[in-house]
Amino acid sequence: MTGFILRRLGESLLAVWGVVTIVFFVTRVLGDPAALLLPIGASPADIAQLRSQLGLDQPLIVQYGQFLLHAVQGDFGMSFQHSRPAMQVVLERLPATALLAFTAIAFGLIIGGIAGSVAALKRGRAIELVVMAVALLGQATPVFWLGIMLILFFGVNMGWLPTGGYGSWQNLVLPAFTLAVFVSASIARLLRSSMLEILKEDYIRTAKAKGLLRSTVFFWHVARNALIPVVTMTAILTGELLGGSVVTETVFSWPGIGRLIIQAIEAKDFPVIQAGITLIATIFVLINFLVDLLYGILDPRIRARR
Structure with a gap:
């Protein structure tokens, strides 16, 4: 180990x-x-x-x-634009990015988990086709287009939610939902595929033959094993979102790391660019490192292969 x-x-x-x-x-x-x-x-x-x-x-x-x-040492020099240490400027934007990322991941896991499970358990029925069609559409829809459409409908036409900014839960709804659409679609498709593979295994048929309740078979045998690839997908998506969702943060004027880097590029603020990208890479690599360790603990075969 x-x-x-x-x-x-x-x-x-x-x-x-x-x-x-x-x-x-x-x-x-x-x-x-x-x-x-x-x-x-x-x-x-x-x-x-x-x-x-x-x-x-x-x-x-x-x-x-x-x-x-x-x-x-975390020293990338002084920001040309803000006249403060570049890493300090970047870290100040991390809480906003983290709030947006974890909210989107949470909603994506809930919606995607339910949708993927339903599609797998109702294989061959109309509901599976509907769920998979919606999931495919969710993955294929450009984030910037979806964000603009949500702003026009809920912000401009209906006036229910603010079109951008930061500071209250209302400001969080539209950008988080925009990201959650892609996250939930990805999770749903992956979970369905994983569950269908698990349902073909011999130990599932054995569990059913023993007369175990359907809910017991699903939660203790199917869902637990099907979640392994979902953990990987979730880690990758979390790393990407924590790195700053550049398009979403820009569309909704969300003061996160992604928007900061875009502003730094426009202002030629090289210290902030370097600090921001380095922090993004570190977060992404750290998350994947922790996931690999978790896999190594849960499945010794992974340690042997790697």
């Missing part, structure tokens, strides 16, 4: 390092940060002075080494 943990930890750290490295070099490829930050027509002397202040006059390999050293 120790070897499995160390191996997965090493892979996780390598993944974060790869993302951090890519972010560093991409921001350099986009152009000279000093020239981009100064107004058009700035003199070479002004550009050279700013390059010196930002440490951009040093060799690239030296800049990279210093960047990694500071990144390990």
